[in-house]
Amino acid sequence: MPDIDAAGVLQFPVLVGDIGGTNARFAILPSRDAPAIEFPTVATADYPDIDIALERAILARTDVKPRSAVLAIAAPVTGDEIRLTNCPWTVRPRVMIARLGFAEVVILNDFEAQALAVVATGSGHLEKIGGGAADPEASRVVLGPGTGLGVAGLVRAGEVWVPVPGEGGHVDMGPRTARDFEVFPHIERIEGRISGEQMLCGRGLVNLYRAVAIADGKPSEFTSPAGITAAALAKSDPVAEEALDIFVTCLGRLAGDLALIFMSRGGVYLTGGIAQKIVPALRNPRFRAAFEDKAPHSGLMRNLPVFVMTHPLAALAGLGAFARTPQTFHIRTTGRHWRAV
CATH class of the missing domain: 3.40.367.20 (Hexokinase; domain 1)
Known part of the structure; x- marks a missing residue:
């Protein structure tokens, strides 16, 4: 079971984000069973850093205030400052907690999220090759x-x-x-x-x-x-x-x-x-x-078999599945999970 906390669960509402070199996609899960609130795709070049992007493009557009954030980023997850490989953003979870009011932040690799999506999205979003x-x-x-x-x-x-x-x-x-x-x-x-x-x-x-x-x-x-x-x-x-x-x-x-x-x-x-x-x-x-x-x-x-995944927000679906049903997956979050003091 993932080491999210003693109960193995995240605090809802949960912000999930898929952050690539060019685009970032976000959604908020209000509760374990409620449908996700989706937001327009964010171009990383339009914002100087991820915190400002979240403030202006996501949190300013909803009254739902997430308690947790699970972000998948296109970079190796090492240390308290994680620089994306193909864009100038740097993710600083401790700064994010202090600035945006999250109780906890979990950072995964972007293709970890894509792997989760293979289980989460089902056969209806696959083209077989x-x-x-x-x-x-x-x-x-x-x-x-x-x-x-x-x-x-x-x-x-x-x-x-x-x-x-x-x-x-x-x-x-x-x-x-x-x-x-x-x-x-x-x-x-x-x-x-x-x-x-x-x-x-x-x-x-x-x-x-x-x-x-x-x-x-x-x-x-x-x-x-x-x-x-x-x-x-x-x-x-x-x-x-x-x-x-x-x-x-x-x-x-x-x-x-x-x-x-x-x-x-x-x-x-x-x-x-x-x-x-x-x-x-x-x-x-x-x-x-x-x-x-x-x-x-x-x-x-x-x-x-080879499949093309056609789900438009596959990584967010994978992160959502992890947030809602952590018992389905084993993800070691040691060194990738930050909590408010």
Whole structure:
């Protein structure tokens, strides 16, 4: 049982928040059984810090005053000051308690919340991309290209689900095919490395697009992930088409690697806005081919299902499930749970 307090529960009302590099989404759970109060998405660039964003965009718009906050953030959770990886916000739970009046604050990794959502949202928000039936009791993997690349596992232990957060989006990615060896030298690196996040996120798609253009000596017309995706799906720009093909192939390779690591017979779940927008490309056989190309275990891989999660607020649903039914999950909150003095 999670170590929230002696009874294993949070104090309601509970504010839940999913804070990424570009957008932050919030809701308030007035009580354990009441429906969530949802708020418009907050652009992180519109506010200098999270406390001001909460004051102006959330708390000023409701008379419900949350006693607890459970926030999922796109960064490793370490210490009393947690700097987000892909935006200038820093989360300071002790300052938040003093300034906003919370009795307690719990900070989770953003993909811990996405892993919780796999259990919370149900099959009505899934698009299947091949494979056999998911084992409902088996381990699962969640990964999502967005502003960055998030990864988490979800394992079953007795009667509870245990999310396994990490920084799997920063693993090495390398070339495999002859075409890869032509394109990869032109991909922007971080300290000499090509990580998953340098390819499999919004800026990663732009990175790939520019690399393909340079490799072929062609102009790169588009500068945004949305523009590249739209041109690729419309088949109006060959460079964009190939960039998205490489993106999908490398996403399949990484998803397959993670499926092997977790032996995820419960499925691999692709989440986030990019995955939802490129479902037609993911249905292209190249994704499953890359996912399954894991000799000597290709036969095993053919049976593992992949799903795109289509719930628009999946992480908030996962956090809500944790707040309402903590006994369903085991989440160690030591070092990630702050209380008012």
